[in-house]
Amino acid sequence: MHSAPTWDPHQYLRHSHHRTRPFTDLLHRIPELPAAALGRPARIADIGCGPGNVTALLADRWPDAHITGFDLSPEMLEQAEKHYAGTTPGGGWLDFRPADAAHWTPEEPYDLIVSNAALQWVPNHPESLPLWVDGLAPGGTLAFQVPGNFTSPSHALLGELCESPRWRHRVGGHGRRFVHILDPADYLTRLTDLGCETEAWETVYSQLLHGEDPVLDWVKGTALRPVLTALEGDDEAIAEFLDQYRDLLRKAYPPGPHGTVFPFRRIFAVARKPGGPRIPHARLP
Structure with missing residues (x-):
C-alpha cells in the first residue's frame, strides 16, 4: 500500500517546456529580496522541487543565493542532486533535502519561499500559509503557482473512470484529490489577512501538444501517478486502465492540423x- 505516488522524473520532464513556463511567469512577478539591500546572499526554499530544473532557475535570478529544494520523492531528489546540487556559477549554493510539504516548517528565516506546481498534492496547504509567512525574513516573499484545471476533461474523465465499477475497488478516490485548491481571490484574502502585500491571478495556457496521445503522455507525469502507483506490479491492469483512459481523452482532445490543443x-x-x-518593487522585464 503506497502512501504517496511513485514519481518518474524522466516522464515528468518530457513536457518540461510547457511545465516550466508558469514558473518563469511567477519568477517575473517576485520582487527583489531583502538580502540584496542588506548586502548578503539570499536564503531561498523551494517546496516540492521535483527534479530540480526550476530550482536551478532561482540560481539564475539570485546567483549568490543559498537555495534548498525540498521534496518527498526519492526519485525526484536523486535526479535533482545528480544534475544541480553544488556550487552555482554565480558563487551560490544549491542543495536538496527530503521533506513532506504537508509538514514542512521553516527552520530559519527565508528571504523567499517558493513552490511550483506542488501544493495541489498537499490538502492542508492553505492552513500552512501562516506558518510559512512566519518563516519569512522581514520583507521576504512567499510565491507559488498551482494547477487549477481539476474540472477540465482530462481530470474529470480520470475521476469518473477511477470511480467506475471496474476500478473503484482498486483506484477509487485517486482521480478526485484536488478540491482543496483555492481560487485566486481566496489566496489573496488569506495572505492579505496575514499582513502581506499580495497579488493573485490566474492564467489559462493553451498548450499545443504533439505526438500520439499527447494528453495521456502529459498526465502520465502528474495526475496519473497515484493511479499507476496503486496498480504497480499489475501490468495487465495498468494496460487496461490506460487503454480506457486513452480512448476517453481522444474524444475530449481531438488532434488538430497543428497538434492537440490542451x-x-x-x-x-x-x-x-x-x-x-x-x-525597489522591481520586476524582471
Missing part, C-alpha cells in the same frame, strides 16, 4: 511580508 489553467500568488529594508 488548455491548462494555473493559479498564482505572490505575497511580500511587511518590514525589512526599503527595496
Whole structure:
C-alpha cells in the first residue's frame, strides 16, 4: 500500500517546456529580496522541487543565493542532486533535502519561499500559509503557482473512470484529490489577512501538444501517478486502465492540423511580508 505516488522524473520532464513556463511567469512577478539591500546572499526554499530544473532557475535570478529544494520523492531528489546540487556559477549554493510539504516548517528565516506546481498534492496547504509567512525574513516573499484545471476533461474523465465499477475497488478516490485548491481571490484574502502585500491571478495556457496521445503522455507525469502507483506490479491492469483512459481523452482532445490543443489553467500568488529594508518593487522585464 503506497502512501504517496511513485514519481518518474524522466516522464515528468518530457513536457518540461510547457511545465516550466508558469514558473518563469511567477519568477517575473517576485520582487527583489531583502538580502540584496542588506548586502548578503539570499536564503531561498523551494517546496516540492521535483527534479530540480526550476530550482536551478532561482540560481539564475539570485546567483549568490543559498537555495534548498525540498521534496518527498526519492526519485525526484536523486535526479535533482545528480544534475544541480553544488556550487552555482554565480558563487551560490544549491542543495536538496527530503521533506513532506504537508509538514514542512521553516527552520530559519527565508528571504523567499517558493513552490511550483506542488501544493495541489498537499490538502492542508492553505492552513500552512501562516506558518510559512512566519518563516519569512522581514520583507521576504512567499510565491507559488498551482494547477487549477481539476474540472477540465482530462481530470474529470480520470475521476469518473477511477470511480467506475471496474476500478473503484482498486483506484477509487485517486482521480478526485484536488478540491482543496483555492481560487485566486481566496489566496489573496488569506495572505492579505496575514499582513502581506499580495497579488493573485490566474492564467489559462493553451498548450499545443504533439505526438500520439499527447494528453495521456502529459498526465502520465502528474495526475496519473497515484493511479499507476496503486496498480504497480499489475501490468495487465495498468494496460487496461490506460487503454480506457486513452480512448476517453481522444474524444475530449481531438488532434488538430497543428497538434492537440490542451488548455491548462494555473493559479498564482505572490505575497511580500511587511518590514525589512526599503527595496525597489522591481520586476524582471
